[in-house]
Amino acid sequence: MNTFLSSSQEALKEQYEKYAAEEIQPAAKDLDSGKASLKEFLQKLGQTGFLGLTIAKEYGGASGSFLEQSLFVEAACEYEAGLGLAISAHVQVVELLKRYGDDRQKSRYLPLLARGEAIGAFCLNEENAGSDYSLIESVATTKQESPKLNGKKIWVVNGEIASLLVVAAKDEETGKLSLWLVDAGDSKSAKVSSGPKKLGLRSASADEIVFTEAPLAEGSRLEGDAIEQIEFALDTAKTILAMASIGMTNAAMKLAVEHARTRQQFGKNIGAFQGVQWKLADMSTDLAAARMLALRAAWAFNESPEEFRKCAAMAKLLSSKTARFQTGEAIQVMGATGIVEGSPAERFYRDAKMMEICQGTSELQKVIIADELKV
Ligand SMILES: Cc1cc2nc3c(=O)[nH]c(=O)nc-3n(C[C@H](O)[C@H](O)[C@H](O)COP(=O)(O)OP(=O)(O)OC[C@H]3O[C@@H](n4cnc5c(N)ncnc54)[C@H](O)[C@@H]3O)c2cc1C
Structure with a gap:
């Protein structure tokens, strides 16, 4: 489709x-x-x-x-x-x-x-600034001859492996937010520590970075409205994550269908039972609807930019909800086979819950969608 x-x-x-x-x-x-x-x-x-x-x-x-x-x-x-x-x-x-x-x-x-010679990381979140990034406390001191950055960022995906960090910080004088391009090479002024072990999406790290008098090179500010830039960055990531949710849910569905075709109980393949068929039918329908919305958001990025923000929020909301529920249903169809640690079905189930939180929670997507509706 x-x-x-x-x-x-x-x-x-x-x-x-x-x-x-x-x-x-x-x-x-x-x-x-x-x-x-x-x-x-x-x-x-x-x-x-x-x-x-x-x-x-x-x-x-x-x-x-x-x-x-x-x-x-x-x-x-x-x-x-x-x-x-x-x-x-x-x-x-x-x-x-x-x-x-x-x-x-x-x-x-x-x-x-x-070429992947530099990996990028986006540093927005702080201990006191989660969904509400207006509470950011990191500070850029720009008045002095060589500007400096001080602050602590958490949950930075790729933090440990990135060469280029985009960091949100407030100007010490004006309090206005800006995004800065920071080379991660200088370990003394940007101290990176591994983030906590997570429920899912474990191959990607989400790390802590403390900036102490980190030099901000001349011409390293992204010029423009930082709020617009942050929202745009989050919208792009949400769309990518919506497509990630679709990929994993599709894979979980394929595993469940294959199991339903081959597992015999009560003298039949379990796929012959209506209770199992209906689960798979719902899974296929929810997935197709979520995929259409995710594709729509990805398409809107280039082809219909004025609706990208709303589409990205709706795509993230629906795809993560679908992934969280339907990867669980896939395990239900697979029975005990589905819960073996490290097996694909078990990994997808753990990964799916994460999608409702990272790059903006589901509740915040609803705030954006309602805002776009001008209610
Ligand atoms: C795996 C992972 C990767 C991440 N990657 C990055 C990254 O690369 N860079 C980065 O900067 N950050 C990153 N984050 C941080 C992520 O963006 C935040 O976790 C997220 O925005 C939510 O913030 P919080 O966890 O502080 O929750 P909070 O903002 O404290 O929210 C807690 C709860 O309150 C609800 N809530 C808050 N405000 C409202 C409201 N107005 N209306 C209704 N409900 C509300 C939330 O929906 C949530 O359920 C990552 C997080 C995770 C888990």
Whole structure:
């Protein structure tokens, strides 16, 4: 059901699915358990061109659409949803630079981000600033000759492996928020610690970074309205995560269907029982509806920007709810087979709950949707 896909996008989708089956599937379990290095895996994706699908050819990308980047994530997350989270943070940085970066910032960073030689991370959240980022306490002192950044960020996806950080901080003088491009190389002024072990999406880290008198290089501010930039960054990530939720739920459904076809109880395949059939029918219907909305958001990014914000919020809300509920239903169909630690069904179930929180909770998506309705 590829309502928004051209024939060339359909062909790309097939290519991504083939790559994911051949290259991501074998690594999925080790990425989730931490035995395989996420950084190396992302670098491989970058070398193959999958981290720069929307970056212009002049900067080493594929000049593709946001929908194409989203289709790659959907395919990847059929096997390993943590990759979707890691790519969502990288894509936030890419899209911010593309839209708000000046020529110097673009030519310095986009080629590295396109090839995976630099991984991006978006540093917004703080201990006292979760959904309400107006409470950010990190401070940029810009009056002195060499501006400095002080503050602590938490839940930074890719924090430990990123070379380029986009950091939200308030100006010490004016209190206005700005986004700053910070090279992560200087370990003395940007101290990174691993975040807590999470319920799901374990291959992606979500780390803590403390900035102490971190130098802000000349020309490292993203010019423009920081609130607009933050909302745009969150909307891009939400759309990527919506497609990640679709990928993992589709994979969970395939596992449940296969189990229903082959598992025999009471002298029949369990798929012959109406109770099981109805679960799978609901799963297929919910998934198709959520996928259409996620594709719509990914399509709107380039083709209908005025509705992107609302579509992204609706797509994230519906796809994460569908993933959380339907990955559980998939396990229900699979019975005990579905709850074995490290098995794909168990991983998808853990991963799915995370999608209702990261890059903006479901409640906040409803706030955005209601706001767009001007109620
Ligand atoms: C895996 C993961 C990855 C993340 N990645 C990043 C990242 O890369 N960079 C980054 O900066 N941050 C990141 N975050 C942080 C994430 O954006 C926040 O967790 C999220 O915005 C919610 O903030 P909070 O956890 O502080 O919850 P809170 O804001 O404290 O919310 C707690 C509860 O209150 C509800 N609530 C809050 N305000 C309202 C309201 N107005 N109306 C109704 N309900 C409300 C929330 O929906 C939630 O249920 C990540 C988080 C996770 C879990």
